[in-house]
Amino acid sequence: MMSGSKRRVLRALAATVASLCGVALAGGQAAPQQTPQATSADKPIMAEQAFKNVQLLRGISVKEFMEAMGFFSASLNANCTTCHGDASSGSWDKYADDTPMKQTARKMIVMMNAINKSYFGGKREVTCYSCHRNADHPKITPGLAEQYSTPLSEEPEEITEQAPNAPNPDQVLDAYLQALGGTQKVATLTSFVAKGTYQGYDDPAEVPVEIYAKAPGQFSQTVHGANGDSHWVDDGRSAWVAQSEVDTPVPLLALGAGDLDGAHLEAKLYFPAQIKRLLTNLHVGFPISGVPSILPDTVGSGIDDRELNIMEGKTAAGNNVKLYFDKKSGLLVRMVRYTNLPIGFITTEIDYSDYRVVSGIKVPFRITKTWVDGRSVTVLNSIQLNVPVDAAKFLKPAAPAPARAAIQ
Ligand code: HEC
Ligand code: HEC
Numbered sequence: 001m002m003s004g005s006k007r008r009v010l011r012a013l014a015a016t017v018a019s020l021c022g023v024a025l026a027g028g029q030a031a032p033q034q035t036p037q038a039t040s041a042d043k044p045i046m047a048e049q050a051f052k053n054v055q056l057l058r059g060i061s062v063k064e065f066m067e068a069m070g071f072f073s074a075s076l077n078a079n080c081t082t083c084h085g086d087a088s089s090g091s092w093d094k095y096a097d098d099t100p101m102k103q104t105a106r107k108m109i110v111m112m113n114a115i116n117k118s119y120f121g122g123k124r125e126v127t128c129y130s131c132h133r134n135a136d137h138p139k140i141t142p143g144l145a146e147q148y149s150t151p152l153s154e155e156p157e158e159i160t161e162q163a164p165n166a167p168n169p170d171q172v173l174d175a176y177l178q179a180l181g182g183t184q185k186v187a188t189l190t191s192f193v194a195k196g197t198y199q200g201y202d203d204p205a206e207v208p209v210e211i212y213a214k215a216p217g218q219f220s221q222t223v224h225g226a227n228g229d230s231h232w233v234d235d236g237r238s239a240w241v242a243q244s245e246v247d248t249p250v251p252l253l254a255l256g257a258g259d260l261d262g263a264h265l266e267a268k269l270y271f272p273a274q275i276k277r278l279l280t281n282l283h284v285g286f287p288i289s290g291v292p293s294i295l296p297d298t299v300g301s302g303i304d305d306r307e308l309n310i311m312e313g314k315t316a317a318g319n320n321v322k323l324y325f326d327k328k329s330g331l332l333v334r335m336v337r338y339t340n341l342p343i344g345f346i347t348t349e350i351d352y353s354d355y356r357v358v359s360g361i362k363v364p365f366r367i368t369k370t371w372v373d374g375r376s377v378t379v380l381n382s383i384q385l386n387v388p389v390d391a392a393k394f395l396k397p398a399a400p401a402p403a404r405a406a407i408q
Contacts, residue, residue, distance in 0.1 A: 179330035258339030279313030
């Protein structure tokens with residue numbers, strides 16, 4: 001059983017992007033530049049404005065700060081209460097109290113920054129995960145079993161160059177557009193309206209979800225959850241997450257920096273005709289198969305044993321993205337994007353499966369989103385293309401009304 005606080009956090013992070021790692025990626029990357037859109041977008045609230053006791057992780061948005069907490073939890077295999085104490089599971093205010101673990105974690109941030117500064121020319125080569133590898137006390141002695149066993153084949157963290165004999169990026173993207181119904185047909189796609197069910201990681205209940213998207217990059221998702229409606233809205237310039245205060249310390253958040261860049265990419269992928277313009281510096285790695293699924297069997301990633309072409313590129317804001325294409329069908333089956341934070345990369349993964357033809361274009365009926373501390377499964381049961389969408393769907397959502405229920 002998961003502790004209440006872990007469950008709450010999974011929920012807290014549920015509409016929030018999160019998930020991290022990308023340690024090799026972490027090496028030597030400059031902070032992403034802001035896109036022109038980002039500078040004119042609705043400004044996010046900074047962590048030090050929203051919280052009472054932020055001493056080190058200042059100058060990042062609340063959402064990025066919460067992602068950083070997810071990164072700590074993932075790196076150490078910890079719950080929120082591991083560092084914040086059991087009392088924190090009952091109240092967001094308690095997170096401001098200093099515990100010995102929290103103070104140790106602060107020392108670790110200072111140590112990590114000092115190592116990177118002194119020995120790696122300021123590049124973020126070492127993160128919490130470099131040492132901790134999913135444990136509170138890093139191992140000191142290499143295991144002989146590990147030394148003598150066949151290493152597990154892992155997919156590369158970063159694809160840095162075009163693999164010889166791999167198809168070039170244009171070939172892979174053309175095959176994708178062809179598989180969807182042809183470039184011309186896909187170019188006629190102007191809107192996407194869908195209804196279905198949404199299942200969070202912590203809460204097995206399937207609740208209703210509605211999705212509205214408009215080309216080139218407006219997106220709106222409403223989940224009718226147990227604690228009220230939650231919204232994820234991208235108007236093409238700004239993006240917001242609105243959730244009940246049971247689920248988050250700050251009910252309405254504007255996304256900034258990498259979060260905003262990632263939200264824009266997710267929205268634009270609903271309109272694949274523009275896919276060649278979304279990323280730069282594209283290259284395709286060695287084809288791989290047997291990518292381990294991080295989803296339970298009941299959900300299934302749709303990737304399984306398929307042979308995949310993995311393409312890596314950068315968004316306009318300089319964030320790394322990997323696109324996984326099924327070699328046989330040509331379809332996009334996974335997108336992994338990285339958000340650059342001072343403490344490391346946050347990974348967000350979206351799996352697209354159950355492609356079916358709607359009005360002559362193939363669209364995925366199942367979309368699974370996974371991040372450091374949560375996962376959602378969206379199963380669509382009706383999709384309509386090119387129907388009018390009310391512009392009000394893409395307006396900034398209101399902060400949800402205060403919940404009567406206390407945090408469970
Ligand atoms: C490895 C220890 C660690 C873990 C695990 C951890 N935190 Fe934190 N948390 C910290 C530290 C350290 C700070 C203070 C950061 C600073 O001073 O810059 C903090 C601060 C916070 C704050 C700001 C409180 C305030 O008002 O000042 C919130 C909210 C918070 N954490 C939430 C969470 C949540 C939710 C989780 C679980 C996903 C979590 N934390 C997991 C170490 C941790
Ligand atoms: C260079 C390696 C290294 C890095 C980087 C590192 N740690 Fe640690 N950390 C350690 C070691 C070693 C210990 C165990 C020390 C001990 O047992 O006294 C530890 C212990 C801790 C503990 C106390 C665990 C407990 O159960 O008492 C916390 C919390 C922690 N680290 C958080 C972090 C966070 C958060 C980061 C990233 C900001 C981080 N560490 C980065 C090596 C590292």
